[in-house]
Amino acid sequence: MDRVIFLVDMQTFYASCEKADHPEFRNKPLIVAGDPKQRSGIVLAACPLAKSYGVSTAEPLGQALAKCPQAVICRPRMQHYIDVSIQITRILEQFTDLVEPYSIDEQFIDMTGSMHFYTSPHAAAREIQQTILNQAGIYARVGIGPNKVLAKMACDHFGKKNETGIFELNHDNLEHCLWPLPVGELFGVGHRMERHLIGMGLRKIGHLARYPLSLLRRRWGVNGELLWMTAHGIDSSPVSCGTFSGQKAVGHHMTLPYDYPDIKDIRVILLELSEEVAYRARSKNYMGCVVSVGISGSFDRHTGFHRQTRLPFATRFGMDIYRAANRLFTENWDRLPVRAASVTLSELQPADNCQLDLFGRLDEKERLSAAVDTIYRKYGRTAIFRGPSLLPSSQLRARASKIGGHYK
Template sequence: MQRVILLADCQSFYASVEKAAHPEYKDRPVVVAGDPARRSGIILAACPIAKQYGVTTAERLGEALGKCPELIVVRPRMQTYIDVSIQITGIYESFTDLVEPFSIDEQFLDVTGSLSYFGSAEEIARQIQHKIQVETNVWTRVGIGPNKMLAKMATDIWAKKNGSGIFTLDEEGLELLWEQPVQKMYGVGSRMAAHFARMNIHTIGDIAKLPLAELKRRMRVRFGKNSDIQAELYWQTARGIDPSPVRPRTLFDDQQALGHQMTLPRDYGRKEDIDVILLELSEEVGRRCRAKGYMGRVVSAGARGADYERGTGFYRQTTLPDPTNITKEIYESARRLFHLHWDGQPVRRIGVTLSGLCSDSEYQLTLFDNKEKTRRLERVTDAINSRFGRTALLRASSKLDSAQAHERSAKIGGHYK
């Protein structure tokens, strides 16, 4: 039996949630954006009315206000968006237990086993749209296909643009897909589209109709011998091939790494200021590892330069003698690694990652350090911060001007809750 997969996408999700919370904004252009005074002042979501003025996601707030001076700018409330997303997931799960989050506003649903209960795929899509609209006032577009890839492209290329917000793309409709410009294919951005144009590939059909060996040859000429896997992925996408199942993501037993990155409010060029951030990042990585019962053997640290246009920066890793989740050990390794490779130029983003994960249920005892005492102390600290808030206990360095822990405690994913 052929699978029936839906990709449900919430239109202008953050902006739609804000409009639902503020009925007075119903007929006005609304955007959700970060703090204009900081570098994070970009458009995270724009409602359809704002988009009519040419406002786009990811552009700077100042540019958007230039296009639409009457724009209503709402600061993001990430916890609210997460809560609404979870509520919408509950609606999806009332139709099928096979629901896989793709992002906060997009989810795959396998409704193959639900057709006999709720009707055709189109009928299920309409029921989902109605239920979400009534409960959250968010409009949802739904792409339908025999696999995740075709459902995704059905949503992005057609369902987002038609009146019903529903579109079905199956193997019989591949000719329709093949007529589309190559930049509309999932996974192809403007830069890759330009590379394809130089290979005389202009439509999705141009990829699909090429023999795989020929596509690999052309990509090897342009990108080198390691491009075969990418070539096969593009070829399968163009042909609508995707055997991956819809997997409910409730377990993370296969987690390979835990990391944390921070975009800074200004350029950091002093060693002592960077050390404060590295310690805060190491604290967060250690806390998350301890909460999940992991230790890691490989510490990575790096930064992105202040000049985003040039793409400067580095990311390096080192292997520890023994796995750890102790903040001090993570920090000391990250700090040593960072300053070994940092060229002294100002940085705007810093990251620390712990990988090579294993269970923390067993570990090597040492003669010279009382690591068990340190572990107990950190578990108590974690418990206090979990109960009373992430700033209940802070290191003294987090009170310095360069510190960000207190500011970020009020945020989720770098945005205000």
Template sequence: MARVIFHVDMNSFYASVEQAYHPELKGKPIAIAGNPKERRGIIVTSSYEARAKGVYTTMIVQEALKKCPELILLPPDFQKYREASKAMFTILRSYTKLVEPVSIDEGYMDVTEVAKERHPLELAKEIQLRIYNELDLPCSIGIAPNKFLAKTASDMKKPMGITVLRKREVPEKLWPLPVIKMHGVGESTAKKLESLGIYTIGDLANAHEGLLKEAFGKIGVRLKRRANGIDSREVDPESIYETKSVGNSTTLPYDITEMKDIESTFLKLSGKVAERLEAKNLCGSTITIQIRDCHWNNHTKSKTVQNPIYLKKDLYHEAMELFSKAWDGTPIRLLGVTVSNVMDKKHLAEQLTIFNYEQFAKEEPIYEIIYEMEKKFGKGIIQKGIDVKKKSYASKTSFSKDFLEDLKEEL
């Protein structure tokens, strides 16, 4: 039997939660935004009434008010959004244990077993109505045989849509669309694909695999498979326990070009990332910086280091080294630092290099003593350091990822 996968996507989530708490806001253009007096004041999300007036996510507050003078601006209330998210996932888990949260407002469900007893469309309608009646929140649901098609389907009809997308319908429904419309293809990837003569999803589906592999590596092959409606990924409830990256970025109060301001910003960002890595007991081997200039152009630069890092000073050093190679002198609006390819620090195995072998040589006699004692008293009798569960006071700077901590507590 073919798999039956749902992608449940909450509609205009933050704004909808505010309207659920404050019914007088229903039917009105509202937006969740940062401080409008600062340049950091950007639209986080907006209601469909505001979107109809031209207000969209990441738009500067002042620009949004020009488009929609009657726009009602609200500060984010993350506690309310956390509670609503937990309640939504509780409903999803009442149907199957195979629920994979992706972010605070979306997740996958594998309802293959449930669908043996109930029609998937009937099941989707029930889930949608329960979320709406019990939480007063709208959602869209995509139904498909795999995660990629389910995600694509849920985007097709909003708000309160239910869309079925079968693999055999891919040539008709997806292939005519511009490649930028495909889930997983961003602006830079779309531009690169267009430079190869690939303009539509159909072009991508029929492109030569060797050409894509040469241009994008393994990702190119994966994109071609997705464009053909092929996706073998399982719905994995355990994925909430995996952290793939830790990062932090900041929009600056004004465009900067002075090196002292740049260094100060990277030092703060490195400190915040180091705090979050420490809180999760993680280290990582790939560091990426993001630069957004005054013209809203985004530039990224990455480096994979031999020995995974987690300390503020190391993060700062690598970030500045990358920055010196990436910046062209254009005034900077935003900076970011991300560490990926992360692992638990207790699994860290440092590789010997000409720079650190002396340190290992000094510790060799200690290892010999430990070896002899373990032979006598048993393995693990002596450990290098103690793994203590620390209470973290680090700020949760990546809300869309850190909300998963709440879901772990529920399980």
């Protein structure tokens, strides 16, 4: 028996949260955007009414206001959006115990075991829509399929574009509905892969589906076979409640308020990123032995790099991570201004079951870190910090009140 999988997507989630909290904005165009002075003046969400004026996600706020000057502008409240997302997860758990968050505004649910309560998958989807609207004030779209990949494409390409907000994509209508779409619309095909496929004459999803699997496998290996399977609607991955229970990496990214041209200033940022990554690793009781650094240059130059190095020991201490990150940066920086940086610790392992570094002063680092973490939890992240964070280039205090670079 085929499974019944739903992909439940919240329409313009951030904007919908604001309208749910402010009924006076219900019939007004609304945009959620950051602060242009802090280089975050980008449209994060626009309600359908604002989009009817041509406003689109990820465009500069000034450009959006030129199209829709009467729009209501709301500063993002990330913690509130996270809380609402968790609330919606709890609502979905009323319908099935198999709920898998896919993003802050999308969740997979496996309704197979609950279908005997409903006359059809569409009836179940309508009840889910109405329950979320009643309890959270947000309109949801639902894609239905026998697996996750078809449910996702059903929602993205059809459910979001019809009046009911519901669409079912299965193997009976796959060839009629999905195959005529441009190949770039296939789940898992990015811009670069789209160019490659079009260069091979595969302009539509149906062209890819009919292409010999052996030739795709020969050119791209497992990835080529995965694309062919997706075009045929084949996906055996289950809806898993524990998708995010195991972590593969701990990282932190920061877009700077202005381009940093001085290496001393950039090193302050790398130190703060390293300390943040170390704190998160300790909070989750992980250690890691691979440190990665990503650097992005000015918007108009599109420069930068991403490099990684393996440490001879696993660590979860800020200075260990910083030394590796600084070495990677110093060896690879092109001396052009930096607008964004990231530091990641990967190849994680439980901290209570790892290879010891005999000469790394592990006990001393553990005691110091435990004391610092206690201060963080009691008094906040700005109660104690390293000296370089007193410099003007520091972003520690500016970001202490934010989540994901946006105010809570």
